[in-house]
Amino acid sequence: MKAQLSKEDLLRAYRKMREIREFEDRVHVEFAKGTLPGFVHLYSGEEAVAVGVCEHLNDLDRIASTHRGHGHCIAKGVDLVGMMAEIYGKQTGTCGGKGGSMHIADLDKGMMGANGIVGAGPPLVAGAALASKLRKDGSVGVVFFGDGASNQGTNFESMNLAVTLELPMIFVLENNGYAESTSVKYSAKVGSENIADRARGFGMPAVTVDGNDFFAVYEAAGEAIERARKGGGPTFLECKTLRYYGHFEGDAQTYRPKDEVKNARANNCPLKRFAAAAVEAGLVEAAELEAIDKDVLALVEKAVKEAEAAPQPDMSALLTDVYVSY
Amino acid sequence: MARKIMFKDAINEAICLEMARDESVILLGLDVAGAAGTDQERDAWGGVLGVTKGIYPKFPDRVIDTPISESAYIGAAVGASACGMRAIGELMFSDFLGVCFDQLYNQAAKFRYMFGGKAVTPVTIRTMIGAGFSAAAQHSQSPYSMFAHVPGLKSIIPSNPYDAKGLLAACIQDDDPCVFFEHKALYTMKGEVPEEHYTIPLGKANVVQEGKDVTIVALARMVQVATQAAKALAKEGIECTIIDPRTISPLDKDTIFSSVEKTGRLVVVDEDNDRCGFATDIVGMVAQDLFRSLKAAPQMVTPPFVPVPFAANLEAEYIPNAAKVQAAVRKTLE
Ligand SMILES: Cc1ncc(C[n+]2csc(CCOP(=O)(O)OP(=O)(O)O)c2C)c(N)n1
Numbered sequence A: 001m002k003a004q005l006s007k008e009d010l011l012r013a014y015r016k017m018r019e020i021r022e023f024e025d026r027v028h029v030e031f032a033k034g035t036l037p038g039f040v041h042l043y044s045g046e047e048a049v050a051v052g053v054c055e056h057l058n059d060l061d062r063i064a065s066t067h068r069g070h071g072h073c074i075a076k077g078v079d080l081v082g083m084m085a086e087i088y089g090k091q092t093g094t095c096g097g098k099g100g101s102m103h104i105a106d107l108d109k110g111m112m113g114a115n116g117i118v119g120a121g122p123p124l125v126a127g128a129a130l131a132s133k134l135r136k137d138g139s140v141g142v143v144f145f146g147d148g149a150s151n152q153g154t155n156f157e158s159m160n161l162a163v164t165l166e167l168p169m170i171f172v173l174e175n176n177g178y179a180e181s182t183s184v185k186y187s188a189k190v191g192s193e194n195i196a197d198r199a200r201g202f203g204m205p206a207v208t209v210d211g212n213d214f215f216a217v218y219e220a221a222g223e224a225i226e227r228a229r230k231g232g233g234p235t236f237l238e239c240k241t242l243r244y245y246g247h248f249e250g251d252a253q254t255y256r257p258k259d260e261v262k263n264a265r266a267n268n269c270p271l272k273r274f275a276a277a278a279v280e281a282g283l284v285e286a287a288e289l290e291a292i293d294k295d296v297l298a299l300v301e302k303a304v305k306e307a308e309a310a311p312q313p314d315m316s317a318l319l320t321d322v323y324v325s326y
Numbered sequence B: 001m002a003r004k005i006m007f008k009d010a011i012n013e014a015i016c017l018e019m020a021r022d023e024s025v026i027l028l029g030l031d032v033a034g035a036a037g038t039d040q041e042r043d044a045w046g047g048v049l050g051v052t053k054g055i056y057p058k059f060p061d062r063v064i065d066t067p068i069s070e071s072a073y074i075g076a077a078v079g080a081s082a083c084g085m086r087a088i089g090e091l092m093f094s095d096f097l098g099v100c101f102d103q104l105y106n107q108a109a110k111f112r113y114m115f116g117g118k119a120v121t122p123v124t125i126r127t128m129i130g131a132g133f134s135a136a137a138q139h140s141q142s143p144y145s146m147f148a149h150v151p152g153l154k155s156i157i158p159s160n161p162y163d164a165k166g167l168l169a170a171c172i173q174d175d176d177p178c179v180f181f182e183h184k185a186l187y188t189m190k191g192e193v194p195e196e197h198y199t200i201p202l203g204k205a206n207v208v209q210e211g212k213d214v215t216i217v218a219l220a221r222m223v224q225v226a227t228q229a230a231k232a233l234a235k236e237g238i239e240c241t242i243i244d245p246r247t248i249s250p251l252d253k254d255t256i257f258s259s260v261e262k263t264g265r266l267v268v269v270d271e272d273n274d275r276c277g278f279a280t281d282i283v284g285m286v287a288q289d290l291f292r293s294l295k296a297a298p299q300m301v302t303p304p305f306v307p308v309p310f311a312a313n314l315e316a317e318y319i320p321n322a323a324k325v326q327a328a329v330r331k332t333l334e
């Protein structure tokens, strides 16, 4: 699989993952200073899922995201500088400061929005996929959702709808073990460790992969997306991963084992694993990755500085964008 | 002087007292205890803002964490209540009503009427409302008017710790479906709350203060905004009555009407927009029944007809404030 990725592909994927990590780690720091408003849910630790999937997509393909949406946005090509400004509630933000962290969207990039409602994505992407199918343009719809969201009726109904209508749709389950403080072992007793088993019952192919292994996600997503593009219907892709921060910023996380995150950061970090595998295979050089790291650091620094300096939305923005007419 | 506790602790206390008094009271919701299925100690969260923390250790069998399936668990609270339990279902944010609305709108609300008076459904749904936290369009709304519009549901909206405890106890004991709205900005508000059990009747307004010139009607956090405005107006010699209906269905029309009959002037302050909502409802009733008592056109101080914005400056402008209430009061005196 690794061989199928050109050096350029590999460096681009690594850059995306680094952008997500750097962005989220910086938002974490800024939030702790008390400078950021609202509820913020960070994606650090899950980078390989968003990037492993979105590397197969173009701007015509649609994705829908979750409350933990920054990673999906970056992976789908949303401008990181605008995203930071949005999180700061500034006029220059992706949504003009009117949506914030939980509602970043960029429809031109096929990014249908982060979402404050758990389980809202699957029906929307079923609709996106239906539009793709009717237009016959070969595009697909991908919905990202969590283990907690997998228990929403909207998700079950959408799985059935996607199978019934043979939609070009991929259900990407980010199983990070927790929904807020609740373990997936409690909320989804599927008989096996894998929530993907449910999807098979709906009549679609379903696979479970190591979500911290970029190459495993990339390969499985590639197969599913190709099948969907060719009219082969929906696929369910479960990615096992872990979030490095609390459910939201400010969560004391007493429900987690002490060393869970420390161990994961040391031994199961998707970026470290990617770098080790790619360098070892002689596909990229460590120095090239380090150069990307430096670049991304500077980009995120610029995003923060610009966000801080940007003006608040004009007061007139309060009353606009309610309808197309105003 | 009675002890002072926070609004959120008053809610917690009401639930504990009802659970102790009545074994049929159960609490269902997302992370209402927390850490379910982990190897760590339960009660890790006590709800997203810690309101129910400490209840699970006291009643481990009756505090039930659920999967994220609002349709199923809010519906199950309704169904269990139709079968002899007194379930409290916690819908974390009232904005999530869309996920489970049928179970309240078509089921809980209509059982009794459709079944010819045979059903009793003593369910209580607790849910958060309110803007002011940069929580944006899907976590900041105050959609109680949508519930109050439905015959068969009761809508309860406390504005202080004392009322929160007494009204929640009344909801849990009430034999009809009640939706109890908790403004998140009030959770840390402190006030005098007796330790013992008590209830406040549903459908009885609270007259916060009396004044001869203008009647202000306000709910939840807007009671504070109205009070602030009234204080400023008092310095100019304008005296306001402030009425907190506390429940909007049932509604204590009598208290509102008898005040407006005296003052002849009405201002309704609400954190929800006024289209087909609470503010319009009150103004409409007064216009119809008390037309001759009115000395000026009733005024509404409400947010514009837009979703709740994220940016801090826009959100601050969205929420009604004391200056806007003062201006509305002055307008009735022009
Ligand atoms: C309908 C609805 N119910 C509950 C919530 C509150 N909530 C936000 S995120 C979340 C947990 C989601 O868990 P999961 O789907 O596993 O995603 P993760 O946070 O792990 O990425 C909950 C309960 C919500 N936003 N919407």
Ligand SMILES: [Mg+2]
Pocket (backbone or CB within 6 Å): A146, A147, A148, A174, A175, A176, A177, A178, A179, A180
């Ligand atoms: Mg999860």
